[in-house]
Amino acid sequence: MSRKKQTKSRKKYWLIPVAIIFSLVVYIGITLYFQLRQEDETKFLLYPGFGIEIPTGYSIHGIDVSAYQQYIFWPSVKNMKEENVRLSFVFIKATEGLLNTDKQFRRNWLKSQEAGITRGAYHFFLATKDGKAQALNFIKNVKLSKGDLPPVLDIEELYGVRPETMRNRVKDFLNKVEETYKVKPIIYTNASFYNHYLGEAFNEYPLWVAHYFEKANPSVNRDWLFWQHNSMGKVNGIKSVTDFNVFKGDSSDFAGLLIK
Secondary structure: OHHHHHHHHHHHHHHHHHHHHHHHHHHHHHHHHHHHHHHHHOOEEEEOOOOEEEEOOOOOEEEEEOHHHOOOOHHHHHHOEEOOEEEEEEEEEEEEOOOEEOOOHHHHHHHHHHOOOEEEEEEEOOOOOOHHHHHHHHHHHOOOOOOOOOOEEEOOOOOOOOHHHHHHHHHHHHHHHHHHHOOOOEEEEEHHHHHHHHHHHHOOOOEEEEOOOOOOOOOOOOOOOEEEEEEEEOOOOOOOOEEEEEEOOOHHHHHHHOOO
16 A cells, blocks of 8 residues: 555656646747737837838838829928838839820829839739730830839739639730830739739739738738738828838849849
């Protein structure tokens, strides 16, 4: 009887260090979880002048505009700076569909360059229309120069068109634009549309992706160049709210992307 009691007693003693080790593991796990969660939550910092939170860890910031922003005073856009953030580039809506030209495009295209902001032009794509004909509309209106960003195709909706038909028309647009400007175009879309309707068939093209309210990275299963992270930014010289973007890379990466 006494030996059995000693054995049970020894087993109890062994349970103590096991319990301590288990408690430490749980404590460390919980601590790491909340540290990582806190890091995720601090990847965005509020910049009162811009009126929004902006993701940290990116050195090159920009906006995109159209006639919606109305008259823009570009020197004020160029000169605006808060702490380490200033606006270095702008994507400007040029055309839409087969015939339409954004009514502020020519002025924005000229004045942004005069202000010293790197500029790029985009076409709003209508999946219901012929891709090559839409490319010709863009090419007719957009003359790219050395130092400009590559041309952009903005595709966001199917408009009732079958996905395969949309993809074929997008390909026709991209091929014609690349043939004309001798540079691979950038695709702009939101994360959901890319994942559902574009995907691997367009992974060869640089991606500018819209994904708001995301505190880490846009949720696409591929690399990306530009991230449109907010649509409610405030900018000196612009009366309405504006889309904000970051570039994934440093100044040398950015320079390497520009038209030569």
